Every structure is written in C-alpha cells, then in structure tokens.
Amino acid sequence: HHHTTGLSTVEVAGKNHTQLNTEFRNFYSNKNHKYKNYVVYGNPKKINALQQLLAAHEINYKSTQNSKIKGYVFGKGTIGTAQLSGSNLVVSTDQPKGTLVDVLFEPQTKVSDSLTYDITAWTLPYAYGLKAVATNTPIITKAFQKQNIKNKSVTAMGYIAKWESMNDARFLAAIMQAGIKVRHNHKPFTTRGSTFNRGSLLILKHDNKKGFEKTLRNLANKHHIKL
Secondary structure (H helix, E strand, O other), X not given: OHHHXXXXXXXXXXXXXXXXXXXXXHHHOOOOOOOOEEEEEEOHHHHHHHHHHHHHXXXXXXXXXXXXXXXXXXXXXXXXXXXXXXXXXXXXXXXXXXXXXXXXXXXXXXXXXXOXXXXXXXXXXXXXXXXXXXXXXXXXXXOOXXXXXXXXXXXXXXXXXXXXXXXXXXXXXXHHHOOOOOEEOOOOEEEXXXXXXXXXXXXXXXXXXXXXXXXXXXXXXXXXXXX
16 A cells, blocks of 8 residues: 555656645745744753754754844733843744744644644744744844853862753763762752752762762763853
C-alpha cells in the first residue's frame, strides 16, 4: 500500500507541477501579516535556547536597542508598552519564512472547525517561558550576540549555579558524570546581592576531591553556566 501510494503521489505531483510550484512560491511571498515584528525578551539562557531553535529552522533574527516597545503584550492580552530588560530577540515576518514566523509566534491560536483534532500548540514565547511583544512600530535592530560565559579561576569554599532552564539540567548531568558531588537548597537565599531560588546547584569544596575546580570550571564554560 505504501509503494502504491508513493508512486501515485509522484504521478499526481508530476501532472500538477505548475500549480504546485505556484502555490509553493505564493506561500513564501511577502504577505500582509498582522504584525511586522515579534520582540522576545527575558532570561538569557532561555533566549539562547530559542535562538538555537530559530537557527535550526533557518529563521532570521536580530536584537534591538529599543528600551520600550509598544504593541500586543503577550501574557496580558492587551495593547500596551513593555520595558525590555536583559537579552532580546527580534523576529521579523519580512523574511522568506515570514509565514512560519507568524504561525510560531501568533499570540492567539484558533481552530474554527470543531470536528478537527486540536493541532494547536503554545506560541514559542509561552513554550520557552519568555516575555514578548507583537508590534508594527519601527524597531532599531542590531546583530544578535550570544552571551558566552567565561568563569575565571578563583579559590572558594564552594560554587553556586542557578537552576533556570534545561541547559542547567545538562550541566548537572555533565558534572555528576565527572564525579563531582552536588547539593541543592530547599529554601531561597540571598548572598552578595544575588538571590538563589530553591533547587540551585551547590558544589562545595569539602564534598569533592582536590583539583575538581578545573573540571567544574571547564564544564560550566562549555554549558555557558555562570558560577
């Protein structure tokens, strides 16, 4: 059955090649999208994770120097102004994959056919736990620069790493495989002006063998973890 269906698909596609090529070209042509730009901002680790997904699908993105963005504010569901903070991504619909951008970032997904199995999904800002604004206002953009973490060699009684994303789980797996023992806190605490929520990774000197710091530092740099 698969053999017959495969040959039939090729045969019908060959007979309708003009229409197929036209429809394919129309899909990628510039369209009158509701929003020109989607600005996503928040936790740098989550921004980097989203950036990797966009790059894998060859979706162009930049960053912005704007401090305030006016448009549809995700989460609030209203038109307003958002104050940007930290890393950000600007994803424009004015690109070859603009229609795909619109599908991945649309604030509200609706299925009009009640008989269709629900194939909707969370828009990417919600899926990645990030804030976002959909806007048509002009935006000053610049090339996106991924934040690379480089931990310096220091002498300390212990090291702390925040638990904020899946990348932190990869880091935890890596240091445990290297034989480094890890603790975690049950209650949030603050030290030297930084707050660490419950579940932060605590790597103490007296728990580990002499010289573990070099391995820990190398793995933290590899996974872009700030110690």
